[in-house]
Amino acid sequence: MKDIYILGIESSCDETSVSIVKNGNEDIATVVLSQMDTHAEYGGVVPEIASRMHVENITIVIEECLNKAQMTMDDITAIAVTYGPGLIGSLLVGVVAASTLSYVYNKPLVPVHHIAGHIYANNINNEMHYPALALVVSGGHTDLIYMKEEYSFERIGGTLDDAVGEAYDKVARVAHIPYPGGPLVDKMAHTGIDTYQLPLPLDDNSYNFSFSGLKSAVINLVHNEEQRGNEINLANLACSFQNRVVEILSKKTMRALDEYKIKNLVVAGGVSANSAIRAHLSELCKAKGINLSIPSLKYCTDNATMIAAAGYFAYKLGRRAGYDLKAVASTKLN
Amino acid sequence: MRSLFINTSSFFMTIAILEKGMVIYKKEEELLVDMASKIVPEIELSFNNVPFNIQDIDKIFVVTGPGSFTGVRVGVTVAKIIGWALKKDVIPLSSLELLATTYCETSNKIPVIDARRGYVFAGVYDSDLNVIMPDKYTLLSSLEEYMKDGTMISYDKIDKAIMPKLDIAKIVLKHINDKPISPHALKPNYLKLTEAEEKKTRQMQ
DSSP states (O other): OOOOEEEEEEOSSSEEEEEEEETTTEEEEEEEEEOHHHHHTTTSOOHHHHHHHHHHHHHHHHHHHHHHHTOOGGGOOEEEEEEESSOHHHHHHHHHHHHHHHHHHTOOEEEEEHHHHHHHGGGTTSOOOSSEEEEEESSSOEEEEEESSTTOOEEEEEBSSSOHHHHHHHHHHHTTOOSSHHHHHHHHHTTSOOOSOOOOTTOSSSSOBOOHHHHHHHHHHHHHHHHTTOOOOHHHHHHHHHHHHHHHHHHHHHHHHHHTTOOEEEEESGGGGOHHHHHHHHHHHHHHTOEEEOOOHHHHSSOHHHHHHHHHHHHHTTOOBOTTOOOOSSOOOO | OEEEEEEOSSSEEEEEEEETTEEEEEEEEEOSSOHHHHHHHHHHHHHHTSSSOGGGOOEEEEEOOSSOHHHHHHHHHHHHHHHHHHTOEEEEEOHHHHHTTSOOSSSEEEEEEEOSTTEEEEEEEOTTOOEEEEEEEEEGGGGHHHHTTEEEEOSSOOTTOBOOOOOHHHHHHHHTTSOOBOTTTOOOOOSSOOHHHHHHHHHHO
């Protein structure tokens, strides 16, 4: 069979990324231009600045990726692009660029949902097995997705309020931990002990999550201690918070695997870089004989490799977009 | 000489194709939303209406602003990709100068785009499109001195302003020999920092 090369474009938040992936599993070349340092000066992603930077960099990143792969657009089978969800102004740049490329080079345009991308980051250098359960944890998502077969997605639960990454960032902010707070909270948690009484969030029979209560508990605790003039042990606070998050994520994920009789777990999204989540799930899966897949760290955060990998499967299923592909800020995975 | 002209800087999206200085195809559409999903289909359609392909053009003229931030990004992104992919010269144009192609009897033309809270994007041009006052973000009231022998031109509801009637051939001819810009370097001309940047600048002062 002829090899399929997908050029992926990702611009849903603050990373301009282009990648070429062969047959859905081999990363031929990837370029990620992160704007993190710029946004760090503002304490978070500023959407208008992100959009401006995407425009300035888009052709540079495409060219660099092709050069790195030593390929031309003629070698590309199809173009895959993240159409949503994400920051609308940022998404627009990638979508318009991809539509224009598709028109100029007469190549098929394949729309990819950002979360499908995160899940298929697991297919790089690895073969995913089905049925599978996907736990998607990021700054914008906390979802449990049942995958009966290749590229089929059924959401069985998810967050009712804050995404897990969002909760990490807000906790970091109230504890005066610099942006991006999530990874730092994770790091600090390792040097602390679980001393603070924090609630286990939404510990019920559903597969839904709720992190706003836990977040509020942390905020109240910090404010109360500050008012009393007590110093907060940040490492212990980070550890206590992280333990609750990891406990509830693991508990519901393991129950879903059990109930759906699934032997394959894939973890995806930026927060899958979290060391405690990785360690805890590895341990539980090992004990239960579950085949666990977590992307290597470089594929956890936003990148176009995952979009090109997912794009390969979408392409094989015949999914196509016209040049009128719309970027959408919020959209269901299907 | 064949050129593609793209303007997405306001709520009018204009796609035009020129040959030997004449507009041979023009599509102007009022779009309040969805410019991003309409532009490539419109460009495809435009080349179905002329006897040559997009590969056969020599230059791309694109309006880079000022105007709607999102709108400008759409046109600039398309121009960057076409310019880069097909190795075509790209020439940036001012949205205000484009408004100044509107015919009027006074010697000065004052194109104005409402930027809210009493501010506007404005420039002053003579009837040959020579710059009298460079484009800037300014208070509407600051344009008073040019009004003696000038006419304001705007799509927006601005007192005494006349409606634009664009002459695309005129602005393209004016800039036909401009030095082209590399597609990588082409960027929107917002004429205004983002609110976050403005706030930071104020804090630093």
